[in-house]
Amino acid sequence: MDSALIPKGVKRCPLWQFLLFIGAVGIVLLWGVYAMLLCWFKGLNQTNMNDYYGFALWIWADLAVIAVGGGAFFTGLLRYIFGKDELKNIINYAVLIGFICYSSALLILAIDIGQPLRGWFIFWHANVHSMLTEVAFCLSCYFGVLTIEYLPLVLENRQIDKVPFFHHLGHNMHEIMAVFAATGAFLSFFHQGSLGGVAGVLFGRPFAYREGVFIWPWTFFLFTWSAAACGPCFTILVTKITEKVTRKKLVKDNAIELLAKISGWMILTYIIAKTVDTWYWATVTAPSKGFTLMEFYSNNALYGIWILVAEILICGYIPAFILITKKGRKNPLGVWIAIILAVIGVCLNRWVMVLQVMAVPVMTFDHWALYYPSWQEVATTILPVAYGVILIAISYRYLPVFPNEAEMNPIEPLPEEAAAIEPSMAPEQELTPAEA
Amino acid sequence: MFPFNFEWIWDMGHTVFMGGLWYALTIIGIGMTYCIIKAAIDASKKNGEHHH
Numbered sequence: 001m002d003s004a005l006i007p008k009g010v011k012r013c014p015l016w017q018f019l020l021f022i023g024a025v026g027i028v029l030l031w032g033v034y035a036m037l038l039c040w041f042k043g044l045n046q047t048n049m050n051d052y053y054g055f056a057l058w059i060w061a062d063l064a065v066i067a068v069g070g071g072a073f074f075t076g077l078l079r080y081i082f083g084k085d086e087l088k089n090i091i092n093y094a095v096l097i098g099f100i101c102y103s104s105a106l107l108i109l110a111i112d113i114g115q116p117l118r119g120w121f122i123f124w125h126a127n128v129h130s131m132l133t134e135v136a137f138c139l140s141c142y143f144g145v146l147t148i149e150y151l152p153l154v155l156e157n158r159q160i161d162k163v164p165f166f167h168h169l170g171h172n173m174h175e176i177m178a179v180f181a182a183t184g185a186f187l188s189f190f191h192q193g194s195l196g197g198v199a200g201v202l203f204g205r206p207f208a209y210r211e212g213v214f215i216w217p218w219t220f221f222l223f224t225w226s227a228a229a230c231g232p233c234f235t236i237l238v239t240k241i242t243e244k245v246t247r248k249k250l251v252k253d254n255a256i257e258l259l260a261k262i263s264g265w266m267i268l269t270y271i272i273a274k275t276v277d278t279w280y281w282a283t284v285t286a287p288s289k290g291f292t293l294m295e296f297y298s299n300n301a302l303y304g305i306w307i308l309v310a311e312i313l314i315c316g317y318i319p320a321f322i323l324i325t326k327k328g329r330k331n332p333l334g335v336w337i338a339i340i341l342a343v344i345g346v347c348l349n350r351w352v353m354v355l356q357v358m359a360v361p362v363m364t365f366d367h368w369a370l371y372y373p374s375w376q377e378v379a380t381t382i383l384p385v386a387y388g389v390i391l392i393a394i395s396y397r398y399l400p401v402f403p404n405e406a407e408m409n410p411i412e413p414l415p416e417e418a419a420a421i422e423p424s425m426a427p428e429q430e431l432t433p434a435e436a
Numbered sequence: 437m438f439p440f441n442f443e444w445i446w447d448m449g450h451t452v453f454m455g456g457l458w459y460a461l462t463i464i465g466i467g468m469t470y471c472i473i474k475a476a477i478d479a480s481k482k483n484g485e486h487h488h
Contacts, residue, residue: 090456123457126437128449137453141460148468176467183463190456218465 005398009406012397020304025389032383035376036111044114050370053358058112063195063350065101065108066139067223068343070138070231071179072098072146073188073208078262080181089255093242094235095149095240100145100391104384109139111380122138130192131201138191142234145184145304148173153399189224196223199353206293207296208357210281218277218354225273229266231344232259233319233339240336242396248409260338264323267342271316278312296360303356311352315345 001015008055039046044220075094075204078086086285087094110116113331155170173180193216197209199208200217210217236256243250280292297305322338324326359369395401437444437454444450 097480124437124441125443126453128453133453134456137457137460141457141464144464148464164479165475168478168482169471172474172478173470176471179467183460183467187460 002398005157007158007400007406009411010409011411016087017072018393022175022390024391025386025393027391029383029386030313032379032386035379038376038382039111039114039380044232046374048372048374048377050371053355053371054357055354056278056371057355057373057377057381059107059110060351060354061384062105062108063114063354064347065104065225065384066195067350068231068234069098069101069105069348070188070192071235072101072229072231073142073184074231075235075259076149076181077185078259081185084258086252086255086258087402088406089402090235090239090251090259092153092403093239093251095146095153096395096401097235097388099143099146099150099239100384100388102139103147104388105139106143107384107387108109108380109136131197133195135198137190137196138187142184142187142191142410144376145180145187148180149177149184152177153401155397156399158401188305192224192227193220196220197215199357202357205357205360205362206286206291207360208353209285209289210277211285214425222274222277224267226268226349229270230261230342233267233342233349236260236335237339237343238392242341242392246396248405250408252403252404252408255337260329260335261322263342264320264329264338265275265317268320271312271320274316275312278308296356298371300359302370303359303368307348307352307356313343315348316343319345369434433436 009209027075034047040212045055046066054402070093075087075091078084079091110119111117123140126133126137152170152173154156155166160166161170168173195217197217200207200210200212200219208219210219212218212220236259237257238299239251286293288295294305297308322331322334323342327334328338359371362367437450439446
C-alpha cells in the first residue's frame with residue numbers, strides 16, 4: 001500500500017506488521033505523554049524533586065542523551081571537515097540519532113522548566129553569567145543545525161524528490177553541508193563543555209568542584225571530550241541493534257571499524273585525562289576543602305567506591321583497549337562489549353556529576369540525601385526512547401538512511417519472476433558463477 | 437535579547453554571549469536562505485527548459 005514511498009531496491013516488512021510495531025511502541029509513548037501532561041497541568045509536585053534535588057532524573061537523562069548524541073557532531077566533523085569519506089555510509093544514521101537525542105533533550109527540558117510557555121525567557125532575558133544560558137543557546141542552535149542536516153534525507157524520499165524544488169533544495173544543502181557541520185561542531189563543543197562546567201564551578205560542593213583554566217573548569221573539557229569519544233560508540237550500538245532487528249547488514253565494516261578505531265583512541269585519551277583529573281581532585285582539591293576521598297564513597301546505601309571503579313576502569317579502559325587494537329575491532333563480541341561499556345560509562349559519568357553531587361553531604365550536620373524518581377519522572381524519561389524508536393522505524397522504512405543497503409542486500413526475485421526469466425538464463429547456467 | 441532592550445548592558449558578558457548566538461544564527465540563516473533561493477532558481481530554470 002505504501003510501496004511508492006519505500007526507497008528503490010530495498011525490502012521492507014508488510015505495512016500491517018510495521019503499523020503493529022509502531023502501535024506497540026506508541027502505547028509506551030502515550031504513557032509518557034500522559035505523565036508529561038500531568039507535570040504540565042498539575043506542576044512539578046508530580047516529581048520527587050525537592051530542596052536537595054533541583055537537578056534530578058531529567059537532568060541526568062538530558063546530559064546522557066546529549067553525550068551519546070555527540071556522535072552526530074563528531075562524525076559530521078570527521079566526514080565533512082576532516083574528509084573521512086568512509087563515514088559517508090553511516091553519517092545519515094549518525095545525524096538521525098543526533099536529531100532524536102537533541103530533540104529529546106529539548107523535550108525533557110520543556111517538561112523540566114515547568115512552564116514551557118516561558119521557555120523563550122532564556123533567550124530574551126538571558127542571564128549571561130550562567131553556563132546554562134550558553135547551554136540553552138548552543139543546544140537550540142545545534143538542534144537547528146541537526147534539523148538542517150536531517151532535512152536533505154527527508155527530501156530524498158522517492159515521492160518528495162520528484163518535486164523539482166525539493167530535489168534542488170536537498171542537493172544545495174548537501175553542497176554546503178560542511179558549513180553547517182562546522183557550525184554544529186562549534187556549538188557542540190561549547191554546550192557539551194558548559195554542561196560539564198556547571199558541575200565544575202560548584203565551589204560549595206567539593207565533590208564536583210574542579211580547578212581549571214581561565215573561566216573553564218577541567219570538567220568543561222572532559223565533558224566535550226567524553227561526548228566526542230563515546231557518542232560514536234552509541235551510533236555504532238544503535239546501528240548494530242538496527243542490523244539485528246532488520247536481520248540485514250546495513251553499514252560496511254570499514255565505516256564501523258574506522259569509527260570504532262577513532263572512538264577507541266578518543267576514549268583512551270579521555271580516560272587518561274579523567275584519571276589524572278580524579279587523582280588531582282582526590283589528593284589536592286578535595287583535601288583543600290576539608291574532605292577525604294572515601295568520605296564521598298561511604299556511609300550510604302548506593303554510592304560506594306565501586307562507582308568510580310566502574311566508570312574509569314571497567315567502562316573506560318576496557319572499551320578503549322578493545323577498540324584501539326585491530327584484533328579487538330575485528331572480534332564482533334569484543335566490539336559489542338566495548339560499545340556497550342563505553343555508552344554505560346558516559347551515562348554513569350553524567351549520573352555521578354548530576355546526582356551523586358546532590359547526594360553528598362557538604363555540612364558537618366548534613367546527611368546523605370538519596371532520591372528515587374516518581375513514576376511520572378520515569379515515564380517522561382522513557383518517552384524520548386519510544387519517540388526515538390518510532391522516528392528510526394519511520395525513517396528506515398521511507399528514507400534512504402543507509403546508502404549501501406540495496407547493494408549489500410540484493411532482493412531475491414519472487415518465484416514467478418524467477419520462472420519468467422529462467423529461459424534467458426539457461427545458456428549461462430553451464431558457466432561457473434565467476435564467468436556468468 | 438537585543439541592545440535596544442532595557443536590560444541590555446554593554447559589557448563583555450552580553451557582547452560575547454549574545455554575539456555568539458547571533459553569529460551562529462546568522463550563519464544558519466544565510467546558509468538556508470542561499471539554499472532555498474538557489475533551489476527556487478534551479479527549479480524554475482528546469483521548468484523553463486521543459487516549456488521550450
